[in-house]
Amino acid sequence: MAQKTRHIAFIRLSAMGDVAMTVPVILAFMHHNPDVKITVVSRAFFKPIFLQIPQIHFVSVHTRHQHKGLWGIFRLYRELKALGVTEIADFHNVLRSKILRFLFALSGKKTAYTDKGRLEKKQLTRLEEKTIAPLKPMTVRHVETLQKLGYTFPFDKPYYLPKEVLSPSVVEQTGPKQQLWIGIAPFAQHSAKVYPMDLLQEVVADLAKGPYRIFLLGGGRRESELLDTLTSLGENIKNMANKISFEHELELIANLDLMVSMDSGNAHLASLYGVKTITIWGATHPYAGFAPYGQPLAYCLTADRSQYPFLPTSIYGNKKVAGYEQAMRTITPQQILQKIYSIVS
Numbered sequence: 001m002a003q004k005t006r007h008i009a010f011i012r013l014s015a016m017g018d019v020a021m022t023v024p025v026i027l028a029f030m031h032h033n034p035d036v037k038i039t040v041v042s043r044a045f046f047k048p049i050f051l052q053i054p055q056i057h058f059v060s061v062h063t064r065h066q067h068k069g070l071w072g073i074f075r076l077y078r079e080l081k082a083l084g085v086t087e088i089a090d091f092h093n094v095l096r097s098k099i100l101r102f103l104f105a106l107s108g109k110k111t112a113y114t115d116k117g118r119l120e121k122k123q124l125t126r127l128e129e130k131t132i133a134p135l136k137p138m139t140v141r142h143v144e145t146l147q148k149l150g151y152t153f154p155f156d157k158p159y160y161l162p163k164e165v166l167s168p169s170v171v172e173q174t175g176p177k178q179q180l181w182i183g184i185a186p187f188a189q190h191s192a193k194v195y196p197m198d199l200l201q202e203v204v205a206d207l208a209k210g211p212y213r214i215f216l217l218g219g220g221r222r223e224s225e226l227l228d229t230l231t232s233l234g235e236n237i238k239n240m241a242n243k244i245s246f247e248h249e250l251e252l253i254a255n256l257d258l259m260v261s262m263d264s265g266n267a268h269l270a271s272l273y274g275v276k277t278i279t280i281w282g283a284t285h286p287y288a289g290f291a292p293y294g295q296p297l298a299y300c301l302t303a304d305r306s307q308y309p310f311l312p313t314s315i316y317g318n319k320k321v322a323g324y325e326q327a328m329r330t331i332t333p334q335q336i337l338q339k340i341y342s343i344v345s
Helices: 016-020 023-032 044-051 069-082 095-106 118-124 138-148 168-174 197-207 221-231 246-254 265-272 333-344
Strands: 007-011 037-043 056-061 087-090 110-113 180-185 212-216 237-239 258-262 276-281 300-302
Touching: 007 095, 016 044, 016 265, 023 037, 023 138, 037 044, 037 069, 044 056, 044 246, 056 069, 069 095, 087 095, 087 138, 095 110, 110 138, 168 246, 180 197, 180 265, 180 333, 197 212, 197 221, 197 333, 212 221, 221 237, 246 265, 258 265, 258 333, 265 276, 276 333, 300 333
Parallel strands: 007 037, 007 087, 037 056, 087 110, 180 212, 180 258, 212 237, 258 276, 276 300
Antiparallel strands: none
């Protein structure tokens, strides 16, 4: 009797950076388990990330519409069951995914979830002077989730998405690539992770003097307006906010020579293509396990803990601590420029 095909569903519903960090793990899994069918379950917005991997089936989750509430979760369960899913790897481990996991477990399917190390992260961000050490990267935690399902595979070399060819609609905005391309993504979801605009201007102004094409990345009207103020610093600076679709933005990011980003989704997207990525950390810290995949720790520029000994004060940057509002100013424009020039030279 022929063995039934295994079909695994990876669940990671939201947060750009978190979704991006699942990709290397899935690529490694695919490489070592070519006979296992794969479905990724996530928000529709993230689908372009996975379109570059034709072996993957993508299921879009619409939490405000057909997948809203308990009935919506049950509807999603039935959709996945109809696809023949035999296993659930829950990389999110929130209430919605827990219920979905429970439904599959009731029907006799194998499930596993990622241990996010919440206690370790709580200790890392405690508001006291402390000695900090690196926690387990989230990619490694996801690999351990798959081990719980019985899969063993090496994760000891980089797994990147293929570089995308620039489409005509992107080239119309960027122009042909005739020099080094540097992307700068100065925003993040929370203010404690955003580099001060006056210091950023110093960085951009100095870069504008060099033989580079600089692309400013962001989203939303307010961010676009702020980035517009930087374009006056040089003719080689282009504000890409709201100029192209997310799918086309991925093409641009894949073709950068360097990305400079906050602790944010853009850093993780760039790392998926093996683009050298400098990250700037304020209230958060790369030791929490969210450093961009495959990037040297030396590319992570962190606020000065001798001046702000409670750092890191937050895992996601959503907690504000009195007296720590200016912590990111301890990362000087000169430090950032020195790191950029050491890489591009």
